[in-house]
Amino acid sequence: MAGGLTAAILAVGSELLTAHKTDTNSLYISEVLNDLGIAVAFKTIVGDRRDELAAQVAHALARHEVLILCGGLGPTDDDLTREVVAAHLGLPLDEDPAIVEAMEQRFAARGWKMPAINRRQAQVPRGAVVLGNPHGTAPGLWLERGAHAIALLPGPPREMKAMMGGDVRRLLAGRAGSVRLRRRLLRIAGKGESMVDELVAPVYSQWLKQSPPIETTILAGLGQVELHLVTQSADAASADAALHRAVSEIEGVLGPDLISTDGTVLEAVVGELLRQRGWWVAFAESCTGGLATSRMTDVAGSSDYVERSIVAYSNRAKTELLGVSPALLAEHGAVSEPVALAMAAGIRQRAGVNIGIGITGIAGPGGGTEQKPVGTVCVAIDGGEATTVRTFRFPGSRDMVKQMSANWAIDMLRRYLLKG
Amino acid sequence: MAGGLTAAILAVGSELLTAHKTDTNSLYISEVLNDLGIAVAFKTIVGDRRDELAAQVAHALARHEVLILCGGLGPTDDDLTREVVAAHLGLPLDEDPAIVEAMEQRFAARGWKMPAINRRQAQVPRGAVVLGNPHGTAPGLWLERGAHAIALLPGPPREMKAMMGGDVRRLLAGRAGSVRLRRRLLRIAGKGESMVDELVAPVYSQWLKQSPPIETTILAGLGQVELHLVTQSADAASADAALHRAVSEIEGVLGPDLISTDGTVLEAVVGELLRQRGWWVAFAESCTGGLATSRMTDVAGSSDYVERSIVAYSNRAKTELLGVSPALLAEHGAVSEPVALAMAAGIRQRAGVNIGIGITGIAGPGGGTEQKPVGTVCVAIDGGEATTVRTFRFPGSRDMVKQMSANWAIDMLRRYLLKG
Numbered sequence: 001m002a003g004g005l006t007a008a009i010l011a012v013g014s015e016l017l018t019a020h021k022t023d024t025n026s027l028y029i030s031e032v033l034n035d036l037g038i039a040v041a042f043k044t045i046v047g048d049r050r051d052e053l054a055a056q057v058a059h060a061l062a063r064h065e066v067l068i069l070c071g072g073l074g075p076t077d078d079d080l081t082r083e084v085v086a087a088h089l090g091l092p093l094d095e096d097p098a099i100v101e102a103m104e105q106r107f108a109a110r111g112w113k114m115p116a117i118n119r120r121q122a123q124v125p126r127g128a129v130v131l132g133n134p135h136g137t138a139p140g141l142w143l144e145r146g147a148h149a150i151a152l153l154p155g156p157p158r159e160m161k162a163m164m165g166g167d168v169r170r171l172l173a174g175r176a177g178s179v180r181l182r183r184r185l186l187r188i189a190g191k192g193e194s195m196v197d198e199l200v201a202p203v204y205s206q207w208l209k210q211s212p213p214i215e216t217t218i219l220a221g222l223g224q225v226e227l228h229l230v231t232q233s234a235d236a237a238s239a240d241a242a243l244h245r246a247v248s249e250i251e252g253v254l255g256p257d258l259i260s261t262d263g264t265v266l267e268a269v270v271g272e273l274l275r276q277r278g279w280w281v282a283f284a285e286s287c288t289g290g291l292a293t294s295r296m297t298d299v300a301g302s303s304d305y306v307e308r309s310i311v312a313y314s315n316r317a318k319t320e321l322l323g324v325s326p327a328l329l330a331e332h333g334a335v336s337e338p339v340a341l342a343m344a345a346g347i348r349q350r351a352g353v354n355i356g357i358g359i360t361g362i363a364g365p366g367g368g369t370e371q372k373p374v375g376t377v378c379v380a381i382d383g384g385e386a387t388t389v390r391t392f393r394f395p396g397s398r399d400m401v402k403q404m405s406a407n408w409a410i411d412m413l414r415r416y417l418l419k420g
Numbered sequence: 421m422a423g424g425l426t427a428a429i430l431a432v433g434s435e436l437l438t439a440h441k442t443d444t445n446s447l448y449i450s451e452v453l454n455d456l457g458i459a460v461a462f463k464t465i466v467g468d469r470r471d472e473l474a475a476q477v478a479h480a481l482a483r484h485e486v487l488i489l490c491g492g493l494g495p496t497d498d499d500l501t502r503e504v505v506a507a508h509l510g511l512p513l514d515e516d517p518a519i520v521e522a523m524e525q526r527f528a529a530r531g532w533k534m535p536a537i538n539r540r541q542a543q544v545p546r547g548a549v550v551l552g553n554p555h556g557t558a559p560g561l562w563l564e565r566g567a568h569a570i571a572l573l574p575g576p577p578r579e580m581k582a583m584m585g586g587d588v589r590r591l592l593a594g595r596a597g598s599v600r601l602r603r604r605l606l607r608i609a610g611k612g613e614s615m616v617d618e619l620v621a622p623v624y625s626q627w628l629k630q631s632p633p634i635e636t637t638i639l640a641g642l643g644q645v646e647l648h649l650v651t652q653s654a655d656a657a658s659a660d661a662a663l664h665r666a667v668s669e670i671e672g673v674l675g676p677d678l679i680s681t682d683g684t685v686l687e688a689v690v691g692e693l694l695r696q697r698g699w700w701v702a703f704a705e706s707c708t709g710g711l712a713t714s715r716m717t718d719v720a721g722s723s724d725y726v727e728r729s730i731v732a733y734s735n736r737a738k739t740e741l742l743g744v745s746p747a748l749l750a751e752h753g754a755v756s757e758p759v760a761l762a763m764a765a766g767i768r769q770r771a772g773v774n775i776g777i778g779i780t781g782i783a784g785p786g787g788g789t790e791q792k793p794v795g796t797v798c799v800a801i802d803g804g805e806a807t808t809v810r811t812f813r814f815p816g817s818r819d820m821v822k823q824m825s826a827n828w829a830i831d832m833l834r835r836y837l838l839k840g
Contacts, residue, residue, distance in 0.1 A: 017450065018450065018637070020637055028439070033441035040437045041467065043437065045462060047462070052461050055479070059479050080580065174782035183438075194538050194557075197495065197537060201766070215434075219435050220494075275769075289714045289726070290709075290713035291711075294708070298709075298819060300785050303733050307734050308734065310729070311710065311728055312728055313722075313723050313727060313729075316726065351737070395555070397555075398720055400555075
């Protein structure tokens with residue numbers, strides 16, 4: 001992100017440090033900053049403690065031009081943001097009579113008298129711009145000191161968003177110049193994180209040397225890998241062109257392992273392939289317990305191509321509902337490729353759809369054997385003319401095995417559709 | 421927490437700084453630290469940049485005894501945590517042959533050869549304790565230097581939790597004092613957050629005045645509310661007794677809306693009720709697309725009471741597989757109480773189980789009408805002798821409607837079982 005402005009975000013409030021709260025304000029703040037081409041270097045949550053907050057403010061301003069603080073502007077003793085920032089910059093605090101009057105009116109409109117402690121909220125570091133708060137009592141503050149721009153925003157999301165998306169955005173845009181961030185999210189299936197990296201590292205390592213440079217981040221999920229490409233440029237067209245070239249190179253390297261190049265999730269990609277063909281699918285699930293179908297139907301409009309699904313947990317259900325013969329179950333066991341194929345064929349024929357998918361496995365933690373340990377899962381696709389079947393050995397917990405199985409089943413369907 | 425150890429948490433990963441990701445690992449880490457009486461002073465998210473990460477490590481260790489880092493232990497070039505921490509402490513990195521061997525075996529078990537870059541994950545700062553990772557390739561690391569204790573944990577939540585809750589907790593306990601947090605987690609269904617608060621506030625407001633005081637946090641989820649009770653004492657017995665009394669008071673106020681008082685999840689509570697009776701259930705799902713069954717089968721051993729499930733997305737499937745008459749569908753529409761009841765009865769009879777559950781609704785975003793807007797969902801329980809049916813109007817996105825529907829269906833089953 002060489003050349004552009006960099007920013008730090010400080011969320012202030014002891015409640016944000018408990019095990020049950022998470023800071024979401026910084027997501028919106030990041031979005032606005034990124035839109036302006038300002039990279040977020042770090043974001044920190046700090047409690048209502050003067051020394052800790054002061055140390056964080058000093059750390060942030062020593063390294064970055066932009067500092068956005070959120071929270072700690074309330075009227076009580078533990079609201080310290082105004083004082084700490086003013087002290088760090090060596091600015092005195094003055095009471096702003098216009099703020100006092102606006103707050104008094106706000107209280108009066110509800111038939112209340114303003115408590116005396118609210119006067120704290122009218123304290124303004126000398127030279128600061130006061131940012132109006134249509135949704136609450138605490139005004140925001142904007143300070144510029146040399147290369148630094150500092151915004152103090154209230155913690156309630158509605159109040160913060162109105163200011164960050166309005167006044168602060170406008171004030172920052174004046175400093176940020178014309179550089180903007182552009183990003184692409186590529187989704188990959190069928191390979192682990194390190195395998196993907198081995199393949200794409202020779203490609204993306206070149207991108208850092210070109211102009212504009214592209215930064216790459218690899219992220220592993222359950223059965224999927226994400227590749228994030230980010231570039232920054234004053235010229236949106238050349239940035240987009242650079243990203244387009246980069247994506248083409250990755251396509252060349254990864255081929256059909258690439259699920260999408262615009263962030264589209266696997267189940268939506270598969271849904272679109274089915275919709276293009278006017279095809280219907282039906283699932284016969286055992287160890288996934290309905291998860292594969294549930295994921296397919298997370299996509300709006302999936303009733304256009306998902307006809308039905310049967311969760312056949314018991315052998316009896318596999319026989320009654322899918323026509324899997326008891327002899328086959330006895331010979332190969334419920335977790336076997338022949339049974340997965342029979343489940344796929346059974347659901348396809350009985351539902352009268354184009355493609356049937358069969359999933360059978362051992363999610364654990366019990367039920368494993370030496371030959372078929374926990375995590376053994378067979379997935380079959382039956383499209384009438386062609387069938388395909390695979391056996392997996394997934395690591396991890398019951399939940400992981402379910403997630404990985406559903407993911408691979410949907411990805412096998414994607415690959416089947418790409419070939420057909 | 422005066423006098424006790426203080427800690428900083430650093431989550432490492434550029435993807436965590438984007439506008440669409442949030443760090444949740446720090447919540448679990450905070451919980452473990454708080455349990456041990458270690459206060460969290462701040463938590464920071466920093467990208468995969470050497471200079472920023474190094475500055476954060478220096479800042480944290482200059483102020484606090486405990487530093488927990490999470491992420492950046494992967495095999496790729498942008499995984500910098502090991503190197504940065506080792507450099508800060510002036511420790512050389514040595515390759516640990518035991519780690520290399522364990523990783524090679526892990527790859528071999530899946531029929532793959534370990535890519536060369538994974539050797540990076542075997543680099544260990546001299547003197548560090550290696551923490552085993554049953555769920556992934558990256559081992560964790562534990563370093564003690566004078567007053568400082570530093571843990572390096574992998575980013576994937578499953579891997580992090582196993583280490584933080586196991587080895588790191590044990591190692592930290594040796595350094596922390598004898599004050600411990602005790603907590604109880606109560607799960608509540610059928611009421612919103614503010615309704616629960618209105619009922620229980622008169623009760624829990626008294627707890628702050630007693631000794632040891634109990635702090636209460638209310639958290640809203642999709643269709644559920646969590647009540648966290650926390651107390652802190654060097655005397656575990658009196659803390660537990662105080663929590664026990666508090667839970668009894670809440671039971672008196674909330675009655676059957678209380679799912680569990682020990683954190684047990686809804687689907688496990690329902691599973692236990694079914695197991696006690698030796699009963700079987702089967703689901704007939706439409707708008708939830710298999711999600712209710714998938715959630716029921718998240719519990720190990722659920723094959724003892726979940727017999728089968730049918731996802732009947734189309735009207736044809738509702739008729740063929742569940743015996744819902746076309747006349748009924750035409751008269752009332754697919755999303756109606758009569759159809760939900762017919763689905764429940766159909767699956768119960770055809771599966772030959774004790775209880776059938778029918779779920780039909782409009783998950784959206786399309787498909788709503790003025791009379792039956794998006795979010796309209798009918799759930800029916802048929803136990804043969806008695807039936808129950810309800811119509812809901814859920815707010816929110818498709819995913820939220822699915823989640824709320826599955827949750828309410830399973831909770832209706834719980835209430836049905838409590839009565840029977």
